[in-house]
Every structure is written in C-alpha cells, then in structure tokens.
Amino acid sequence: MPKRGYHHGNLRQALVEAALTLIEAKGPTGFTLSEAAKSAGVTPAAVYRHFSGRDELIAEVALQGHRIFADLMGFAYDNGGPSPLSAFESTGRAYLAFARKHPGHYMAMFESGISINANPELATAAARSSAILERAAAALSEQLPPEKRPPAAMFSAHIWAMSHGVVELYARGAPGAKAPFPPEDLLETGIGIYLRGLGLLPQD
C-alpha cells in the first residue's frame, strides 16, 4: 500500500534501486551509502530511517536478488517442458539469464562479501535458490538407475560451480581471459557434456 508515501514516496525502494545501479557500475565495493543517498536525491542521514547502515542496504539488495533469482529459476523449471531434462536445461539457462539481466543483484549476492547469515530472511531466500536448482537436479537424476545416481547436492553443486565460473570469468568485461566463446554457448555446451557424462544425454 505505500505506493506514494510520505515525503519522498518509498525512499526505501528508491535506495535499493540506486544501490543496484551503483553496484552495476562500480562493483559491490565501489558502492557507497553516501552516493546511493545522493542519487536517490536525499541526504546520507536519511538512509538511516530505513536501514541500520551500509551493510543492511547491501543485504536488502542481495535479498531481493535471491527472490528474483529463485522465482526465475522456479518459473523456468515449471515451464521448462515435459521432461526432467528439458526442465533442468531451462533452469540452467535461467541462471545465466539472471546474471545477465540483473548484474547488480548478482554481484550483491555473490561478490559483495555479504554473509548469507547476515539476516535470517536472506538465509531463507538463499536456501530457496539452492533448493530449486537442487530439485531440478534431483528430478533429472531420477532418470538414472539408483546405483549410478550422484547425490543431488553434488550434482547441483557442479552445475552451480560451472555456471558461476562462466559468469565470473567470461560474462564480465574484466579479468581472466577475453571470452573465447559467448558465455551462453560455453555454459550450454559445458552442461551438455557434463550431462552426457552422467548418462543423461545420449553419447552421440
């Protein structure tokens, strides 16, 4: 209900969005509370009406990020087609799509140094993200005979690691190497090869 509020009209969310833009532009560590306040058109002190400090602002960005992330992956899974395999692949694509479309959120979630336990809400939201990927992995691995089935947590950790690695190394402008291939292709082929290794895709 607080669509347009008191003086500013929803300053809290305006600060979150300002933080997001700043984090996208300068990384999670280039982000400052003062600048976020300024770009929301407000004195730094005003921030303290809504957040206990800088860290809580970042944590809120990360929280919203995890919720969007979980929603996107959940949607991709639910609408990913008839088979566990297609649902799983759809979920994987949603991972990279999220990192691309929400770089500020992604950075706040995974590169800001914010502890997942800064905040019980944040811990819950982060657990939900993991659970969705893990569910997709578990459903898919049920296609395998039990004795060849990897633990779902390990399966999903592999996928998460490769996805995160692709994002960090090849979907940013910055470090490691210049992207030798489009990140989407890299991730898609990488996961494809991995799934073939599990016996979930035909050995062509």
Add this chain to the structure above:
Amino acid sequence: MPKRGYHHGNLRQALVEAALTLIEAKGPTGFTLSEAAKSAGVTPAAVYRHFSGRDELIAEVALQGHRIFADLMGFAYDNGGPSPLSAFESTGRAYLAFARKHPGHYMAMFESGISINANPELATAAARSSAILERAAAALSEQLPPEKRPPAAMFSAHIWAMSHGVVELYARGAPGAKAPFPPEDLLETGIGIYLRGLGLLPQD
C-alpha cells in the same frame, strides 16, 4: 643479488608479501597501501620509491601469482604421468592446490578487479597460465577422433570455469552455500563426469 639491500633490504618484495597477507585476511578491496606499508615497517610514502601507487602494487602481486600458477600447472602437467589423461588431471588438481595455498595471489589475480592489461608483463603471464591449461586440454582431446573433438579453447574454458566456480563458491568461507562436499572432491568428480561426457573416460 639484492639479498640485503640499502636501508630496508628489499622493501619491494617485503611490500608484496605484506600486501599478500593483507589481501588474504581482508580481501582484495580491504587491502590498503598504507596498511601494507605499515606492516612492512615503513612509511606509506616509501612505497612510492618502488611502485607508482596502489594499483601497481596489486598488479605486482597478481603478476607473481600468475607466474607461480603457470609454474605449478606446468610442473603438474609435465610430471603428471604417462598419459594425456593423467597429465590433465594432475593439472586440474594443481589449479585447486594453487587457489588453496596461495589465496592472496588468487584473489589478486581474479577478484581484485585489476585489468589483465594493466601491464604488458601481467598480460604475458596471464596468457601463459591460460596456454598451459589449454595445452593440457588439447593434448587430451587428441585422444578423440577429430570429428568428436571439441575446440581446445572451449574445453579448457569449461574446465577453468568449473574450477573457478568451485573455488569461489565452495573453497571459501563466505558466500553461496556451505560446502556440501570437500572442494577437492567436488572438482574431481565434476571434471570426471565432464571427461566421461567427452568420451575421454569410460562410461562405467
């Protein structure tokens, strides 16, 4: 030859090591030039006798890191046993071992936001790191019939991404999830499954 030098005796390297310790302790962004100077027992201004500023110090740490990294992986490759497969796996283990044993270097190289092109020496050293992993991948993929052979750059990018992802997500105290498995196991199994997907390991 400059074992013990003028006043301090090799302040340059002492600063690099102080930076390393600080980066390990507080991350690449918590690192400050002043603190590095202090912990080397020297005034901040003294740093400017050896580096043009903060960024050049970090770049030097990253440079030394890339050299160690390339040496370790190169050694692991050369001594990795008789087959391309065992050499490749040895190289992969060296990756994680480096990240574990040299966390400060690893952070300076991949998490400090330093541009690989800050410095031609750095660019060269980084290229050498990539080349070694790529060579291991290329040699291994020659075991495959040409038409099933992935481009070596893609192969090695997959491996790099998974390795980096495991390091970032599961070999640090911080973010994503609490490690569900030891990072070494995670990486070893992940790469194993991937190689099986390529047909480089038997489909057991």
Add this chain to the structure above:
DNA sequence: TGTACATCAGTGAACGCGCGTTCACTGATGTAC
C-alpha cells in the same frame, strides 16, 4: 686507509577527500476532535 662527495631509500608532516555515522532540528503529512 682516509676523506669528500653523490646517490637515493626512507622520513615525517601535510594535503584534500569522501567515507559512515550521530544529532538536534524542521516541516510536511495524517489524525482527533
């Protein structure tokens, strides 16, 4: 071996800056009557 000099690594004081945070305040909004 001894003296005069040049070098240059490190000093110490100072700078301007933007940071996060605090505090007493002010003034627009919402509420009671």
Add this chain to the structure above:
DNA sequence: TGTACATCAGTGAACGCGCGTTCACTGATGTAC
C-alpha cells in the same frame, strides 16, 4: 470544514577516520680519488 496536535521522514551541520598521494628533507650507503 477547520483547527490543534502528534508523528516521523528527511535535513544539515558536524564528527573522527583512514585513505592515497605530494613534498622538501635526512641520513645511511656506495663510490671516486
């Protein structure tokens, strides 16, 4: 509809801090003669 009051979001000035960087200097080391 109109007035009196309470609320509380945002202000503005101030704080102490540590940062990176500069500068003229000093004093130990190395070199020439």
